[in-house]
Structures are given as structure tokens and as C-alpha cells.
Amino acid sequence: MxxxxxxxxxxxxxxxxxxxxxxxxxxxxxxxxxxxxxxxPYAPLPTEHGEPDYYIEQARAIRYNAVGERLQILESPQVTHYPENNLALMDQPRVHHYGENGQIWRITANKAEYRNQQEIYLEDRVRITPLNPDSPYLPEFATSRLWVDLPTEFAHTSAPVTFTSPGGITHGKGLNLNLDTGQAEIPEQAQGQYHPQPAMQD
Known part of the structure; x- marks a missing residue:
């Protein structure tokens, strides 16, 4: 030079x-x-729901109940908001819900829609897992889509569901899950395959 x-x-x-x-x-x-x-730097934002007004990377939202206790954590690598329908599209969403008895539920999927701050619709490889810190075995519900109603803390689907646990596998249709109490039901066509437990030695 x-x-x-x-x-x-x-x-x-x-x-x-x-x-x-x-x-x-x-x-x-x-x-x-x-x-x-x-x-x-970013892929073009989808426009099937109108023009987005903003998007957030590494989004994290926390909901609290009436007495200020943590109720739910909602996370996503990217959230795109559409003001026309008050709709937020979420990539790789992850939900942690804290029940009244201390039970924690983890819900994951490939994508989700957060609708009017009232409902979360998850689809594509939906997994619902009750977390138990005292046990290494985690049972899991698997389905293709799931609706979570936020005001009632109730999750449901009419799609086929598979429930896997250390004791076996249950297949059925539909799932009704109270995230607050932890009560879960597969209402239709439930069929299970259970593994025999080893006999206890005296």
C-alpha cells in the first residue's frame, strides 16, 4: 500500500x-x-395471514395466576405476529405448564398458532410429557395436533394418540387433558400393549 x-x-x-x-x-x-x-439474515416472513407487523427471535413469555404464581412459560426461537387476526405463528414452540399440585407438563411441537391470546394450536409432532424430577422414566403422549385453551387450562385433540410409558404403549383416538389437575383421558378406541413386570424377589 x-x-x-x-x-x-x-x-x-x-x-x-x-x-x-x-x-x-x-x-x-x-x-x-x-x-x-x-x-x-432471515427467511421471508409468511404472508398467508396478511402482512406481519413484527417478529421476535428467542421469544419467552411467562403467565401468572391471580395470586402471582407462575402458571405457564411459552418459548419459541421465532414468533411472527399478524395484527389482522391477532395471530402469532411460532416455530418449534415449547410450553411448560405448572399445575396446582406441583405437576409440570411440557408440550412441544414443530409449529403452533397463538390465537387471540386465548388458545394455542400446536401441530406436527406434538409431544405432551409430565415431568417428574424424582423418576428417570418419563411417560409421553404423542399426536399430530393439540388445542390448549388458556382460560380453562384444558388441552384436547380428536386426532390419534399414542401414550408411551415404562409399562407399555396405549393407542387410541382423542385426548382430554386437564393441565391443572393432571387428569388425562383417551376417550375412544383405546388399546394397550403392556410389558410384564419382573416378579419381586423375597
């Missing part, structure tokens, strides 16, 4: 101006090449 500067200082004014212009154009070209080789 020092050689270029020395050469510019000794060159005639017209040639010196031409060299400076060439260097400037070279710098612009390098910046332009750098810009076009970088991927866009």
Missing part, C-alpha cells in the same frame, strides 16, 4: 485522479461482492 501511495504522489494530476477513481471502484466492487455472497 505504501508503494501505491508513493506512486500516486509522483504521478501527474490527471493520472493520479484516474488511479484514485480506479481504487474507489475496486473498493465498491469488493463490498458489493461481499454483500451478494452472504445469505439473507
Amino acid at each position: 505504501a508503494g501505491v501511495t508513493s506512486w500516486l504522489a509522483q504521478a501527474p494530476p490527471i493520472r493520479r485522479a484516474g488511479a484514485l477513481l480506479a481504487l474507489l471502484l475496486l473498493g465498491v466492487l469488493l463490498v458489493w461482492l461481499q454483500d451478494i455472497t452472504q445469505p439473507p
Whole structure:
């Protein structure tokens, strides 16, 4: 660079101006090449629900009950909000719900819709797991879609459901789950395959 500067200082004014212009154009070209080789920072936001007004990365919302106790934590890597229907689309949502008896429920899916701050609709690989810190075995409900009504803290679906536990596997249709009390029911076509437990030694 020092050689270029020395050469510019000794060159005639017209040639010196031409060299400076060439260097400037070279710098612009390098910046332009750098810009076009970088991927866009975000994928285009979906517009099937109208024009979004904002999106949030690494979103985390906490709901509390009437006495100020933690009730629910809702997390997502990206949330896109659509004001026309007061709808928020969530990628990879994760819900932790804290029941009245201390039971914690974890609900995950590939995507979800947060509707009018009243309902969460989850779909695609929905998993509902009651967390028990005292046991390494975690039973799990699996289904394709699930509705969670926030005012009543009630989750339900009419889709096929599989319940897996250390004792076996139950298949059925539909799920009614009270997230507050922990009561769960598969209302239709429930069929189970249970593993025999080893006999206890005297």
C-alpha cells in the first residue's frame, strides 16, 4: 500500500485522479461482492395471514395466576405476529405448564398458532410429557395436533394418540387433558400393549 501511495504522489494530476477513481471502484466492487455472497439474515416472513407487523427471535413469555404464581412459560426461537387476526405463528414452540399440585407438563411441537391470546394450536409432532424430577422414566403422549385453551387450562385433540410409558404403549383416538389437575383421558378406541413386570424377589 505504501508503494501505491508513493506512486500516486509522483504521478501527474490527471493520472493520479484516474488511479484514485480506479481504487474507489475496486473498493465498491469488493463490498458489493461481499454483500451478494452472504445469505439473507432471515427467511421471508409468511404472508398467508396478511402482512406481519413484527417478529421476535428467542421469544419467552411467562403467565401468572391471580395470586402471582407462575402458571405457564411459552418459548419459541421465532414468533411472527399478524395484527389482522391477532395471530402469532411460532416455530418449534415449547410450553411448560405448572399445575396446582406441583405437576409440570411440557408440550412441544414443530409449529403452533397463538390465537387471540386465548388458545394455542400446536401441530406436527406434538409431544405432551409430565415431568417428574424424582423418576428417570418419563411417560409421553404423542399426536399430530393439540388445542390448549388458556382460560380453562384444558388441552384436547380428536386426532390419534399414542401414550408411551415404562409399562407399555396405549393407542387410541382423542385426548382430554386437564393441565391443572393432571387428569388425562383417551376417550375412544383405546388399546394397550403392556410389558410384564419382573416378579419381586423375597
